[in-house]
Amino acid sequence: MAILFSNEIMDSVVKELHKATNSVQIITAYCKEKTFRYLDSEINTEVHEKRLLVRFRLDDILKGSTDFEILRYGIEHGWKVYLRFDLHAKTYIVDNKRCLVGSANVTNSGLNIGESGNVEMAAFVDVEPQDIEKIGNLFNDAILVDEAIFLNLKKQFDLVKKAAITDVYSWDNSIMDLFNSQIYTLFSYEIPGDFELKVGEYFQFLDVNFDGNKKKLKEKFRWSNVYIWLINTLRECGDCMYFGELSEKLHNTVVSDPKPYRRDIKQMLANLLRLIDELEMEEIVIDRPNFSQRVTLVRKMI
Structure with a gap:
């Protein structure tokens, strides 16, 4: 198992995405639209299952750590998008066989795109059946974003965005009550x-x-x-x-x-x-x- 550093991570992720034939699952605390679009463009069109799990706290979006636009992009491009407000993991899973685990979010700095890359570490490992069950539980406990949830999130985000950002913000109970982490x-x-x-x-x-x-x-x-x-x-x-x-x-x-x-x-x-x-x-x-x-x-x- 080789340890990957910074720009090696992006190269390895893209190579694995090119090999995908059935499924791609991305788990990331932070997610930026431009980086997400790039990864999506590297996935073969025959891949029929694409899932994104992102933390998506309102405060993350207001601070610019995550882009709200990833929801609409993901839904329109064949992704099932899930939210977990307790998420910290960064994982990329291809065909339920290979998995990159490390510190790199789906952001330019996380995947070392451009001049502002972070120093990150990761490694690819083979996925065991029990690992797939654990990963499945992460998605099972998360919120699957449908059109109604998307519109609710957008309404709340737009209202807060118009106000002065001087406090810590969270989604209201209509969203938070949907999340039941175990x-x-x-x-x-x-x-x-x-x-x-x-x-x-x-x-x-x-x-x-x-x-x-x-x-x-x-x-x-x-x-x-x-x-x-x-x-x-x-x-x-x-x-x-x-x-x-x-x-x-x-x-x-x-x-x-x-x-x-x-x-x-x-x-x-x-x-x-x-x-x-x-x-x-x-x-x-x-x-x-x-x-x-x-x-x-x-x-x-x-």
Whole structure:
């Protein structure tokens, strides 16, 4: 397995696209129309299945990380376009046989087109049947964009675009309620460690330094795997659980090697609940009847 760097990635992706006969699947956090168009032009016309999975947060589009226009282009050129607001992966899959995994988004900088390329790394690997099942689950949990959803997204984007961009923006509940991400496993590094909510504090599990903007940190945390796991776990268990029950669920979900001790899991959960409390996450209420913390889901995640 050779490791590819920067401009080697684009060359290798194009070579693989030329070989495609049945399907192409692209999974990318960010996507720019010009780059997407170029990749599409390199795919053989006989390829009958083309799927794009993109993060497509409203804030990403307003900041220019992703182009809104990829939706219309994709739909009009035979792509099924899916949205996952928790997405960070960058993967290119050809005929369910070969897969490039790395750090390169479908952008000029990600694929080193032009003069402003990032330093990226990736590798092509053979795809196993169990990998296809996992990839399929990513799409199954995502939002498939149809004409009605497209028009709804466009209406919201156009309204915000006309306003002064001075805040963190998200799609409204008519879109967010369509997304139901499932988290089947967690690694210990995806759970907050001990912290102080102060300017300059580095939250490793989010890979972010706190700059004093609590709303921005809340939005980042809201789409972390551990927070989505907690929301789903509460929903599955009647919207309310006590600390001991949650600790047991978390212990069964964390797959780090070696497996953390139960006392470590309890500390991880305590850190998670403290961060929820300090960030004042609107979806969850934490109280302490009968000397044990009770965690209650009070509203859907927005």
